[in-house]
């Protein structure tokens with residue numbers, strides 16, 4: 434798995450929610466029903482790219498590794514978490530944000546983000562008794578967590594910070 438160039442990322446029309454069959458613990462990936470462990474492997478590979486890639490990242494969306502699914506990993510609440518099928522709605526005014534993106538290495542953009550959002554979707558978690566499990570997410574995020582969630586969910590809709598932000602030069606001191 435590797436981060437693909439922007440022009441090789443799947444277009445927004447192709448990025449689909451992940452269908453799940455919770456009873457059999459199967460997910461539909463690239464037209465095949467596969468066990469949750471296959472989805473977990475994708476997530477942990479993406480997490481590995483954030484931690485050990487050429488540039489460190491605090492979030493990565495499946496589209497960035499060329500996969501047309503609504504999945505992303507993000508460092509939220511102080512831990513790496515695995516989200517799928519998420520949507521958000523702004524619950525506050527917008528504030529200035531300065532962001533980079535692993536798909537736009539070395540570039541920085543100024544844009545506006547909600548400081549508080551509500552998110553609906555799913556998360557893949559490990560339950561001590563049940564093993565891998567997909568749970569519902571319906572909660573608010575604020576501060577940096579809200580910014581990370583907006584950035585990653587925007588990737589599901591083909592939105593990059595270069596589309597909605599203004600590039601600036603990072604001055605070295």
Ligand SMILES: [Zn+2]
Nearest residue numbers: 534535536584
């Ligand atoms: Zn990004």
